[in-house]
Amino acid sequence: MKPYLISIELERLQTKIDALLKEKRELIDKTIKECEHPLAAIRELPYKPPINSFFTAEPPHLVCTACGLSEQGWGCGYKKLKHADNKNVKQITREEWAEVSLRIYNDE
Numbered sequence: 123m124k125p126y127l128i129s130i131e132l133e134r135l136q137t138k139i140d141a142l143l144k145e146k147r148e149l150i151d152k153t154i155k156e157c158e159h160p161l162a163a164i165r166e167l168p169y170k171p172p173i174n175s176f177f178t179a180e181p182p183h184l185v186c187t188a189c190g191l192s193e194q195g196w197g198c199g200y201k202k203l204k205h206a207d208n209k210n211v212k213q214i215t216r217e218e219w220a221e222v223s224l225r226i227y228n229d230e
C-alpha cells in the first residue's frame with residue numbers, strides 16, 4: 123500500500139518512468155535493427171571456466187560495440203553476430219562487456 127499523501131504524485135511519476143523506459147527500449151531496438159554490426163566493432167567476451175564445483179562456467183559472448191547487441195555463444199550459437207564467430211576479434215573483460223551490452227539477443 124502506497125502512502126496516501128503522495129500516492130497520486132507517485133503514480134504520476136511512475137507513468138513518466140514507464141513512458142521513458144518504453145522510449146529507451148524503442149531507441150535500443152531501432153539502433154540494433156539499423157546497425158550492420160561491422161566486424162571492426164565486434165568484441166568477444168571469452169568463456170569463463172568454473173572456478174570450483176560450486177560455480178558454473180560462464181558462456182562466451184560476442185557484442186557489437188556500435189549498437190550494444192550481445193549474443194551468447196552456447197546453445198544454438200551466434201545468429202545476428204555469426205559473421206564474427208571464429209574471426210580474430212578483440213577480446214574484452216566481463217566489466218567492459220557489461221557496460222557496452224544493451225540487449226542480449228535471444229530469438230524474440
Ligand SMILES: [Zn+2]
Binds near residue numbers: 187188
Ligand atoms: Zn551492431
